[in-house]
Amino acid sequence: MKKFAAISRFPRPSPAAKAKVRLEPVRDAERTQQAILAAAEEEFADKGLAGARVDAIAEQSGANKRMLYYYFGSKEQLYLAVLERAYGAMRQAERELNLLDLEPLDAIRRLVEFKFDYYREYPRLIRLLAGENMLDASFLKASNQLREMHSSLGEILESVLAAGEKQNVVKPGIDPVHLYISITALSYFYFANRATLSVAFSRDLTRADEINERRTHAVQVMLDYVRV
Amino acid sequence: MKKFAAISRFPRPSPAAKAKVRLEPVRDAERTQQAILAAAEEEFADKGLAGARVDAIAEQSGANKRMLYYYFGSKEQLYLAVLERAYGAMRQAERELNLLDLEPLDAIRRLVEFKFDYYREYPRLIRLLAGENMLDASFLKASNQLREMHSSLGEILESVLAAGEKQNVVKPGIDPVHLYISITALSYFYFANRATLSVAFSRDLTRADEINERRTHAVQVMLDYVRV
Amino acid sequence: MKKFAAISRFPRPSPAAKAKVRLEPVRDAERTQQAILAAAEEEFADKGLAGARVDAIAEQSGANKRMLYYYFGSKEQLYLAVLERAYGAMRQAERELNLLDLEPLDAIRRLVEFKFDYYREYPRLIRLLAGENMLDASFLKASNQLREMHSSLGEILESVLAAGEKQNVVKPGIDPVHLYISITALSYFYFANRATLSVAFSRDLTRADEINERRTHAVQVMLDYVRV
Amino acid sequence: MKKFAAISRFPRPSPAAKAKVRLEPVRDAERTQQAILAAAEEEFADKGLAGARVDAIAEQSGANKRMLYYYFGSKEQLYLAVLERAYGAMRQAERELNLLDLEPLDAIRRLVEFKFDYYREYPRLIRLLAGENMLDASFLKASNQLREMHSSLGEILESVLAAGEKQNVVKPGIDPVHLYISITALSYFYFANRATLSVAFSRDLTRADEINERRTHAVQVMLDYVRV
DNA sequence: TATGAATGAGAATTCATTCAT
DNA sequence: GATGAATGAATTCTCATTCAT
Numbered sequence: 039m040k041k042f043a044a045i046s047r048f049p050r051p052s053p054a055a056k057a058k059v060r061l062e063p064v065r066d067a068e069r070t071q072q073a074i075l076a077a078a079e080e081e082f083a084d085k086g087l088a089g090a091r092v093d094a095i096a097e098q099s100g101a102n103k104r105m106l107y108y109y110f111g112s113k114e115q116l117y118l119a120v121l122e123r124a125y126g127a128m129r130q131a132e133r134e135l136n137l138l139d140l141e142p143l144d145a146i147r148r149l150v151e152f153k154f155d156y157y158r159e160y161p162r163l164i165r166l167l168a169g170e171n172m173l174d175a176s177f178l179k180a181s182n183q184l185r186e187m188h189s190s191l192g193e194i195l196e197s198v199l200a201a202g203e204k205q206n207v208v209k210p211g212i213d214p215v216h217l218y219i220s221i222t223a224l225s226y227f228y229f230a231n232r233a234t235l236s237v238a239f240s241r242d243l244t245r246a247d248e249i250n251e252r253r254t255h256a257v258q259v260m261l262d263y264v265r266v
Numbered sequence: 267m268k269k270f271a272a273i274s275r276f277p278r279p280s281p282a283a284k285a286k287v288r289l290e291p292v293r294d295a296e297r298t299q300q301a302i303l304a305a306a307e308e309e310f311a312d313k314g315l316a317g318a319r320v321d322a323i324a325e326q327s328g329a330n331k332r333m334l335y336y337y338f339g340s341k342e343q344l345y346l347a348v349l350e351r352a353y354g355a356m357r358q359a360e361r362e363l364n365l366l367d368l369e370p371l372d373a374i375r376r377l378v379e380f381k382f383d384y385y386r387e388y389p390r391l392i393r394l395l396a397g398e399n400m401l402d403a404s405f406l407k408a409s410n411q412l413r414e415m416h417s418s419l420g421e422i423l424e425s426v427l428a429a430g431e432k433q434n435v436v437k438p439g440i441d442p443v444h445l446y447i448s449i450t451a452l453s454y455f456y457f458a459n460r461a462t463l464s465v466a467f468s469r470d471l472t473r474a475d476e477i478n479e480r481r482t483h484a485v486q487v488m489l490d491y492v493r494v
Numbered sequence: 495m496k497k498f499a500a501i502s503r504f505p506r507p508s509p510a511a512k513a514k515v516r517l518e519p520v521r522d523a524e525r526t527q528q529a530i531l532a533a534a535e536e537e538f539a540d541k542g543l544a545g546a547r548v549d550a551i552a553e554q555s556g557a558n559k560r561m562l563y564y565y566f567g568s569k570e571q572l573y574l575a576v577l578e579r580a581y582g583a584m585r586q587a588e589r590e591l592n593l594l595d596l597e598p599l600d601a602i603r604r605l606v607e608f609k610f611d612y613y614r615e616y617p618r619l620i621r622l623l624a625g626e627n628m629l630d631a632s633f634l635k636a637s638n639q640l641r642e643m644h645s646s647l648g649e650i651l652e653s654v655l656a657a658g659e660k661q662n663v664v665k666p667g668i669d670p671v672h673l674y675i676s677i678t679a680l681s682y683f684y685f686a687n688r689a690t691l692s693v694a695f696s697r698d699l700t701r702a703d704e705i706n707e708r709r710t711h712a713v714q715v716m717l718d719y720v721r722v
Numbered sequence: 723m724k725k726f727a728a729i730s731r732f733p734r735p736s737p738a739a740k741a742k743v744r745l746e747p748v749r750d751a752e753r754t755q756q757a758i759l760a761a762a763e764e765e766f767a768d769k770g771l772a773g774a775r776v777d778a779i780a781e782q783s784g785a786n787k788r789m790l791y792y793y794f795g796s797k798e799q800l801y802l803a804v805l806e807r808a809y810g811a812m813r814q815a816e817r818e819l820n821l822l823d824l825e826p827l828d829a830i831r832r833l834v835e836f837k838f839d840y841y842r843e844y845p846r847l848i849r850l851l852a853g854e855n856m857l858d859a860s861f862l863k864a865s866n867q868l869r870e871m872h873s874s875l876g877e878i879l880e881s882v883l884a885a886g887e888k889q890n891v892v893k894p895g896i897d898p899v900h901l902y903i904s905i906t907a908l909s910y911f912y913f914a915n916r917a918t919l920s921v922a923f924s925r926d927l928t929r930a931d932e933i934n935e936r937r938t939h940a941v942q943v944m945l946d947y948v949r950v
Numbered sequence: 951t952a953t954g955a956a957t958g959a960g961a962a963t964t965c966a967t968t969c970a971t
Numbered sequence: 972g973a974t975g976a977a978t979g980a981a982t983t984c985t986c987a988t989t990c991a992t
Contacts, residue, residue, distance in 0.1 A: 067972075086400055089316030092966060102974050104968085113966065167462060168396050172314055175461035185465070192467055215467050216483045223455030224448055231447075231454075233403035234395060238417045239443050255444045259491045295955065320983060330957050335984065523976065542856055545772030548962060558978050563963065623918060624852050628770055631917035645922045671923050672939045679911030680904055687910075689859035690851060694873045695899050711900045719943045751951075776987060786953050788989085797987065 142202030370430030539618035598658030826886030
């Protein structure tokens with residue numbers, strides 16, 4: 039008897055699928071696709087594109103392997119679908135931050151915390167991005183959908199910094215792109231490399247108190263940098 | 267039991283291997299092993315453990331595929347040997363920094379610059395580490411050699427910070443481990459994710475002037491953070 | 495849906511397979527498995543576990559090599575399946591002998607003849623057992639299925655001997671296990687070692703008249719032993 | 723520092739080799755060959771021709787792998803050499819039995835006991851023979867040396883039986899070849915199949931008391947058969 | 951006579967993908 | 972839409988044997 043995998047809360051299944059009554063898992067296109075995507079996300083995040091196994095995804099999703107090709111065409115296209123969904127969800131969340139409504143320093147703090155919290159709650163994204171970087175972002179580059187998803191944060195941060203300068207609370211000359219990269223780096227690197235770092239420092243960096251301490255640290259570093 | 271001669275600052279493939287020139291069949295165990303290691307480092311850095319191809323390593327190294335098993339036992343053991351060499355070389359280089367001989371703020375700057383320069387010159391290390399993190403550092407954890415290679419930088423940074431506090435040039439209460447992680451993050455993330463970042467910001471982050479700007483930025487961020 | 499009829503007394507390769515005729519690609523799991531088992535039995539009996547070639551089994555069975563792993567997992571597990579089938583069939587045949595319905599001496603004679611005839615008709619079993627003995631019965635020992643297939647003949651022979659003693663036609667004190675071993679030995683050794691024996695005695699022991707003579711001899715030896 | 727493997731007591735090294743003072747194991751042709759033969763005998767007995775590993779033999783013998791080819795030419799020729807040595811030693815031992823000097827029934831008993839004891843003390847021979855039988859005695863057949871080593875026991879047993887008949891202690895009409903085969907079978911099968919038999923009867927047939935009981939049983943069976 | 955490095959032909963196993971129903 | 976069987980091209984690994992010293 040087949041079971042569908044739990045579906046990640048981040049890239050949510052469409053409301054339609056969600057509203058469906060859970061009956062026998064037969065002949066429900068939307069639901070099958072979501073189950074495959076969820077299983078694929080896990081597998082690709084865990085093993086990378088090369089290490090992922092189509093068989094594992096099929097089994098984990100509860101769908102027949104043939105369905106995977108039916109809906110997505112190939113392993114690579116499935117990988118792309120996963121990437122688009124996860125990456126798109128993050129970009130969407132960023133867009134909903136409304137940083138321009140905040141005081142400049144609050145906006146910086148908000149962004150740092152958002153990045154940190156997002157990665158903490160959705161570590162698969164980090165692994166997907168790490169894998170994609172090992173592929174030189176070749177799928178990101180090839181994706182029409184994702185090419186159009188430029189981070190708008192560059193421009194938004196530019197406005198934030200400009201406002202801060204005008205209010206004399208932010209030092210002048212900060213490159214918004216490098217600022218964004220650093221904000222992301224402080225969280226991403228921590229979550230991406232917890233494994234090797236824990237070994238290197240003989241200190242369990244996966245504990246909740248360590249994580250909270252890191253969050254405070256990241257905010258502090260970035261605020262110290264932007265403040266006048 | 268084999269021992270390697272002193273390892274050059276970055277283990278790099280010999281020019282011969284790089285040009286895919288077949289080694290003349292000199293029966294030189296050391297040379298063959300080095301050629302295999304060099305080729306393997308490149309392949310594993312490029313493709314990760316799962317994506318790497320033993321055949322490709324053999325061909326690239328100019329050695330017979332059988333030699334790879336003769337000397338290293340299996341693909342995974344070869345991967346471990348590569349990791350140990352690359353990781354060990356970095357730790358060794360860190361040890362030679364002699365940060366304690368510098369003024370506290372100079373030491374911080376020196377460390378940021380060192381990390382940045384090391385990754386810039388040896389990007390394969392980043393890719394190896396990224397791959398290893400996707401494996402949850404399972405090989406790092408399993409390696410006796412590497413387990414003993416705890417970064418000594420935790421303690422060294424602690425001394426640097428203490429000295430800085432005493433001289434009243436460093437703010438109190440900084441956690442040396444998180445400081446080290448942030449220093450590393452600012453460089454690592456940049457080099458590791460240049461590919462996706464360049465897409466996201468439509469800006470070629472691989473150009474030399476961008477890289478230099480990044481270096482300056484990283485130093486600034488960390489100094490702003492530690493300064494009193 | 496195709497199904498094979500009850501399996502003939504000795505699992506033997508279908509004539510089709512024997513003639514190396516490619517099965518038409520009917521998608522019939524049961525049939526494919528049986529074809530693989532039959533081909534594997536022949537190969538393992540011929541060459542032993544180490545000498546058998548997975549490629550040869552695949553070709554002989556008419557199935558794709560991949561199917562072999564699909565259904566049996568590995569060469570060793572396939573070997574085990576073959577062993578279980580062949581060994582189980584013999585134990586089953588033994589169980590159907592109903593020795594207790596016969597007069598004691600008739601029962602002994604019946605058992606000797608049965609063993610002899612079984613090995614004569616199914617020489618692959620001898621070769622499988624010889625191979626398995628060279629592996630110290632490691633697969634027999636590891637098989638849950640086979641562990642439970644203790645020969646019941648120990649107890650049955652015990653009853654036969656007891657009845658014979660009571661009737662004063664069998665001498666007392668005979669160990670049923672050693673009796674069984676000897677009965678088996680006289681047939682097994684002959685068929686297993688015909689090759690070397692024929693050389694040693696410059697006498698073709700594979701001829702039908704030699705075989706019949708041997709059968710008579712074996713019966714005589716065992717009856718002379720048990721008779722009072 | 724290399725060590726030579728212990729050399730089996732059955733096929734003994736030549737006296738010359740034996741008299742050598744044990745110095746460093748360099749450049750002693752005879753000794754190297756004996757070490758290789760001893761290691762090969764163990765490996766071939768354990769694994770069969772197909773399962774045996776040339777590397778294992780070389781390592782176990784303490785000799786360089788190249789030496790193995792230097793002295794024996796190939797894996798198969800080495801196997802043959804092992805077979806010839808082991809088989810020849812048994813035939814030689816048989817020849818030294820001098821059965822004709824004994825009373826007929828004593829001669830039979832002597833032969834049964836000899837076979838039993840020889841296999842007990844030299845179980846590798848059983849495994850070598852079992853392996854060779856799986857190869858259809860192809861090496862025995864091909865060996866000039868072994869072809870000439872017909873068992874003389876056929877003729878000797880014929881004389882023994884004739885004498886027994888004349889003395890009226892042996893029943894007439896016994897085929898000496900089948901008698902010899904049965905005598906061998908009762909011991910060989912027991913030692914060859916102890917592994918599977920122990921499993922089948924849940925009884926440890928490798929214990930010393932079991933073995934002694936078996937010896938008595940074998941003598942009894944054969945004497946009951948030949949006696950008038 | 952001895953040694954360790956090297957080789958190429960296989961052998962087992964894996965994997966993404968397609969077919970027949 | 973869905974399923975399980977089937978496929979062939981890789982892919983890792985093994986092995987007997989030979990070469991250079």
